[in-house]
Amino acid sequence: MRLPVYVLGIGVMAVAVSAGILTHPALDHGHRPAAEDAAIRDQDIAFYAARAAHDPSGAIDLGQLSALYLQRARATGDNADLLRAESTARHSLRNRATRNHKAQAVLTSSLMAQHRFAEARLVADAMVAADSTGVAQRATRAEIDLELGRYDSAAAALGSLALYRTDLAVAPRLARWADLRGRPEEARRLLREARDEARRRVDLPVEQLAWYQLRLGDLALHHGHLAEARRELETGLEIAPDDYRLLSAVARLEAARHHWRHAIDAGDRAIQQALDPATLGVVGEAYAAIGDGSKAEEYYHTMETVVLHQPGPFHRAWSLFLLDHDRDVPRVLAKVEEEIRTRQDIYGYDLLAWALHLSGRDVEARRAMSRALTLGTRDAMLFYHAGMIERGLGDAQSARHYLRAALETNPYWNPLQPDRARTVLDSLDGR
Secondary structure, three states, X not given: OOOHHHHOOHHXXXXXXXXXXXXXXOOOOOOOOHHHHHHHHHHHHHHHHHHHHHOOOOOHHHHHHHHHXXXXXXXXXXXXXXXXXXXXXXXXXXXXXXXXXXXXXXXXXXXXXXXXHHHHHHHHHXXXXXXXXXXXXXXXXXXXHHHHOOHHHHHHHHHHOHHXXXXXXXXXXXXXXXXXXXXXXXXXXXXXXXXXXXXOOOXXXXXXHHHHHHHHHHXXXXXXXXXXXXXXXXXXXXXXXXXXXXXXXXXXXXXXXOOHHHHHXXXXXXXXXXXXXXXXXXXXXXXXXXXXXXXXXXXXXXXXXXXXXXXXXXXXXXXXXXXHOOOOHHHHHHXXXXXXXXXXXHXXXXXXXXXXXXXXXXXXXXXXXXXXXXXXXXXXXXXXXXXXXXXXXXXXXHHHHHHHHHHXXXXXXXXXXXXXXXXXXXXXXXX
């Protein structure tokens, strides 16, 4: 499931662009190395923390401090900084509730990064109410609507923002909407245009430039273009050699190619920077593939520990991992059924359908899967899940249709499932 890219992705990027997150006013970023940017950011955090401690009743310094915490959370994957960003932004807003756009933007993005989308929507509503013409505010609310499955609302908002397609707060949201509707080429074009615009912005830290390469690489990998994915990710690593998000994507790429040792090497480099659950899962599966079951279980246990200590709802990547390994299916199903009440996006319905299928409830799974396919998203994982559900229902024709669609869309969507899909197709065809 393609979740990690968005956990600290578009929302945080938009805050940096629209709210003016910069380092100390006397300093100019330029395109410095990531390590230098990180050192300056840490100095700025100390600077604004001292100012805020001296005047805790103020709002501006607290807003700037919350933005810097959020920026560091994005770069390092540190959940503690994510919580600091949220609490500091709330403090700023308590001191000044009106005309405090930066703190509102940080609070919205920190809630989004924790997957607390319903709460984030309330803050975004207040932002739009305060400035109904604000491009970044409207784009942020549209992204939240995508996450909540409010697609009609998101479509209307993003349609009204089409004239701002080169705006860095808008372009990634338009790209995601295009990809969700089965238009990957449009998504790729929008992201490349945004990436080129970002390169012209000397005020953006290098990890934000690298983020566009990550998105392009992830998009290519998602649609089975492995050579293109490698080029985009390598370009990103030239910009930010230790970026854990890029290294994690490389690990996924190498696992898709069954280059297990390379996947382990890239994944371990990423884990040294941030304990990302999805990366831990990839490395664990790579060890399992080369026959080191004890090492695999070690990574799986660490993955579980990290997930249980993360803020926000149950981690979807962890839920999918458990289902794919036939572990703790009843608990996952209960968690998914709880979440789907408020977050009714296509990937939530896909997760629900897969959990129902593995629970032997294929009639209900088919209904949920039809909701997951409603946008026409070209995602091999969705097609694979649909095909296996149809097979469970005994509809061989529909099962063939979806399993072939999965293999045609992206024969590398998962290290193991494409071979399973081929085996099932052979059995259905009597081979």
